[in-house]
Amino acid sequence: MKYLKNIVILLSFVFCLQNVNAQNILSNIKTISQEEFNQIQDPQAGDIFMIKDVGKILYFSGKQWFAMQGECFPKPVSPRIDNIVQSENVIQISFDDAKRKFQQYIIKENNSNKEYIVKNSPAVIAINELNGKLSFTVLGKNECGISGPVSVESIEIIKGE
DSSP states (O other): OHHHHHHHHHHHHHHHHOOOOHHHHHHTEEEEOHHHHHTOOSOOTTOEEEETTTTEEEEEOSSOEEEEEOOOSSOOOOOOEEEEEEETTEEEEEEOOTTTTTOEEEEEETTSSOEEEESSSSEEEEOOOSEEEEEEEEEEEETTEEOOOOOEEEEEEEOOO
16 A cells, blocks of 8 residues: 555656656556665666565656655554543453454553553553553554554542551
């Protein structure tokens, strides 16, 4: 999918530079590795390379290389936290996980450095704090990176002695 978007960007770019037909451009795209690209010494005007290991298309104008960097897809999405329930020594966090096929989730305790990676909702996390307020953020994570936070929820931890 990201390569298709790169090709569309490249075609638009090339049509702005010169009037050539799309089929000629597509048939001239060579798929190579970054290492192979680094070894090119005498590129010709119009050379087009798709660097397969970094998702980038490079076009040589005759004077310089133009890079079209692809976007990773799908981008990670932070879910909305629906509910946090404490029982005994665990907290159960429920969140909207519509993107579960494409990502994992990072649950961060905002008042510590603890992070938990979970696949879906509800997530069950063991707690050791006797008393106090715990604040949580749930982030989406996949090959494209980590999403920004959408919501932060807190729960008051009160345990009997």
